[in-house]
Amino acid sequence: MDATSPIRKVMNGASMPAGGLIAGAILMETSIIMIVLSHLLPFKINKWANIAVAVINILAVVTGGHGTYYYIFVAVEVVAMLSIIWIAWKWKDKESKSS
Numbered sequence: 001m002d003a004t005s006p007i008r009k010v011m012n013g014a015s016m017p018a019g020g021l022i023a024g025a026i027l028m029e030t031s032i033i034m035i036v037l038s039h040l041l042p043f044k045i046n047k048w049a050n051i052a053v054a055v056i057n058i059l060a061v062v063t064g065g066h067g068t069y070y071y072i073f074v075a076v077e078v079v080a081m082l083s084i085i086w087i088a089w090k091w092k093d094k095e096s097k098s099s
Contacts, residue, residue: 050088
């Protein structure tokens with residue numbers, strides 16, 4: 001709906017850099033795949049993967065758009081990602097406590 005959006009320009013025929021849609025798709029899927037990976041990865045890798053994915057997503061949304069509507073989206077997204085970072089940072093390995 002935003003006529004000045006880069007995606008809108010691509011939809012109207014402007015060229016997209018090679019791999020641009022693939023990069024966007026991968027970025028979007030990182031948050032989804034972390035749900036599955038959080039059940040499969042070992043504790044330390046899981047902790048750092050969550051932090052890394054959250055940081056990458058923060059950078060993507062902060063640099064990704066403009067306009068009042070987008071600032072609202074960015075605010076919610078950044079607060080959610082900072083919460084994930086905080087929770088992951090505070091995680092304690094349950095297995096190491098019981099040994």
